[in-house]
Amino acid sequence: MRDNRISEAVISRLPKYYRYLSELEAKGTQRVSSSKMSADMGLNASQIRRDLNCFGGFGQQGYGYQVNNLKNEIKKILGIGKKYTAVVVGAGNIGQALYKYTNFAEEGYNLAAIFDADQSVVDKEIDGITVRPIEELADFVINNEVNLGVITAPKRHAQRIADELVLLGVKGIWNFAPVDVVARKGVCVENVHLSDSLFVLSYRMRTNGED
Amino acid sequence: MRDNRISEAVISRLPKYYRYLSELEAKGTQRVSSSKMSADMGLNASQIRRDLNCFGGFGQQGYGYQVNNLKNEIKKILGIGKKYTAVVVGAGNIGQALYKYTNFAEEGYNLAAIFDADQSVVDKEIDGITVRPIEELADFVINNEVNLGVITAPKRHAQRIADELVLLGVKGIWNFAPVDVVARKGVCVENVHLSDSLFVLSYRMRTNGED
DNA sequence: TAGATTGTTAATCGATTAACAATC
DNA sequence: TAGATTGTTAATCGATTAACAATC
Incomplete structure (x- = not known):
């Protein structure tokens, strides 16, 4: 069927x-x-x-x-339960939150490491694990057979990071930066725009009943 | 038109x-x-x-x-730029991240306070502001004319929190718990299911090309 | 005016829903 | 068997796209 x-x-x-x-x-x-x-x-x-x-x-x-x-x-x-190995790129608020969130691990999505370009957050401890410098990203992705990239970096870096991750061989990009990241055929992208959903909510609050 | x-x-x-x-x-x-x-x-x-x-x-x-x-x-x-006053209920990873995220404030969405039921996180400092005990929620919502509730609590509490917020007069619910929260007519709800988007991504990664 | 591009109607396409025959 | 409920076809509905007249 x-x-x-x-x-x-x-x-x-x-x-x-x-x-x-x-x-x-x-x-x-x-x-x-x-x-x-x-x-x-x-x-x-x-x-x-x-x-x-x-x-x-x-x-x-x-x-x-x-x-x-x-x-x-x-x-x-849905492919839940398959083993995915992911990296989080961008150790800001959302990046840290996703990295620490254990529900994903329970479903088989292993967020193996978190990276940042900002020296002031690198080596900072989050739940016993350290933020790694972005310079180590390539080696880590290759050595750990990472197949999924989570982008939680600022908008202006998102596409460049995506391009690098794709080059390194990841097969999926889960992007949280407020920009529609694109990738070549064969690589899947999910853009999550939190503020879009807030805007839709605010539209509804404004027009509720009428319109 | x-x-x-x-x-x-x-x-x-x-x-x-x-x-x-x-x-x-x-x-x-x-x-x-x-x-x-x-x-x-x-x-x-x-x-x-x-x-x-x-x-x-x-x-x-x-x-x-x-x-x-x-x-x-x-x-x-979209109603962007109107002043919204919001509370975040649930000071876990996602709740803290949203609360600290300043982009929303820049667009007029003021996340005024964050609450939690767990005594071990209450009074913990996050960016200079303290997690308040859930017992103070009602007074805060009323005294500060809060019109938007952000739910970042565990699934099993989400609907109850939504009901309380609605009773207290909020006009919008932005829910991050993995359950579809409902509210009476006149109150708008946006359910954001992060794991749903991860599952769709994983479906695409699995079926890429074929199917 | 001629060229460009909107606003809008008409055509197409796809998704949802209803209906029902198949079958457990 | 009779009753229930699926799987699937047919009907409906709505959203997308094409076409073009209006007009800046």
Whole structure:
């Protein structure tokens, strides 16, 4: 049943399914129907069945979906649990926060080191690990088979850092600088723009009700 | 020209226009056409003109758009520059990072205080300001006319905190806990799921090229 | 005026939803 | 078997893109 092209819209809903099913699993729920999911998640039941069928027929007519099984299928689809080795470039507020955040490690995303160009933060201890000088980035990426780069540096350096990381062989860039970083075909980029989401919130607060 | 209902898709592109126009303005560029914007931003020129026309006729035939003027219009539309007073609830990694991040303050979003329920972090200094005990939240929100709540607490507390903030009168919730917080009509919610974006990245890295 | 580029309508495309036959 | 619910096709809806008349 695997379609050859999955739309962005479908992909962006997968993490939400994964979160929901993890909750159900934690509660010990065995089975779930698309109509139950629909009611709980506020998505159309047809859409849920259609989304899931992009990747395979995980359900059973007259029964629904096995919670644990479906969760694990989506986990596999998303590539969660595969081992990723990442570096964080930029030891500012967000960089440090992500680096210290342990939930990612639990899902298999190992943030192995954090780098900065600013000598005044280099060698500063964060949770027992030291901020490394940017000069060591290349060696570290190569020696540790790093495949994922997290960019938390200032905007003006973001693209240059991305280019270097790509050159060093990383296959994914998770960028937090407020600029759309680009990379050559074959390297995946996710731009996370926190302020964009704040602006959308502020738009809604301003226009609430009317408009 | 103001349409009565602006789609989510259009709204989500506004911050990107704002970022782009700010760059142009910083470079001293006076005017820009939709085709130039299209080339630079990777969006269709028709779409850009249509998006902008949801809010008014900002351009001029044969000329294009005045960069500075258009930027300011979008700024107004997004409600940037209005004064918002926010509290951060949850002084973990992400909470501290957002609280310390000064860019928001520059745009008019004043993160006035940070709270936590955990006694071991309360009274800890962060950039000269102290983490306040959660017990003081209600008084602070009321006395300082806080209209925006930032939730960076653990998942299991997120909805309860949101409910309390709403009860105290905030008009917007910016939630970073990995759960979709809901609020009554009239209160706006933006759920930022960092791990969702990491999962989408990891999906792309896994399926790159094929699928 | 001629050239350029918007604002806007019409055409296309894709995503969502409804409906239902298949089947557990 | 009867009831429930999926998988999937068909219908609808909305968003994107193309085209072009309006106009600076």
